[in-house]
Amino acid sequence: MSALLLWVGVALLGGVGAVARFLLSTAVARRSEGWFPSGTLAVNLSGTALLGLLAGAALHGDALTLVGGGLIGSYTTFSTWMLDSERLAEHHSDRALLVNLAGSLLLGLAAVALGRALGGAL
């Protein structure tokens, strides 16, 4: 694949990932009640499991750059996770902040490990 085509692909998939994140997180947030930012978590865990799956399936080269870097990298987000956490600290409690930080981190690690194990078995 030519370098130009690769970067065009990364850009387009980056846009698709961002739109998919917005649509899924708002859909999940609309259906969930309560204080927890479940929309962001749903996006982050699903994307992380998928990246684990690709790593387990030994995807590499341009395909990994496009799907892992372009699409999934843009789909999942660190910044919103941090902003959600800051708002939990501001409007709820430090305990809610810690639950969102530690909980998301540990669930994310479990998701990527599980995804990779599944991908390896494919």
Place this chain on the structure above:
Amino acid sequence: MSAARRTQPRADRRELAAIFAGGTIGGLARVGVAQGFPHAASAWPWPTFAVNLFGAWLLGWSVTRLSSHGYARPFVGIGVCGALTTFATLQLELLRMLDAGRWALALAYAATSLVAGLGAVRLGIALARRGRVRP
């Protein structure tokens, strides 16, 4: 803008276009940084670390400074910042550190990302509040 929102409350096409455009920029920048500064699986992942902290700072700034009406905020916040930063890559990097037996590195990377990430968001919010001209 309000007409578009009224006729299509669930998916404002212009808002989606703004998010898409921002996502292309954020995605390109993150992959560009990652490709430009490759690192070993057992080394500190500076590319991811840097884009995550910068994106967290920019998001804190943009949600405080930019109007909640219009499309600048979804473009910068959801599009650019969301796509520039990544959760999945951070987790895969942590898993690979654990694979390599680098437990202390993994713990340090996770803890530093969280503490500095939260600090970056707060700094962005604080700077935006300071710079805002109050009526």
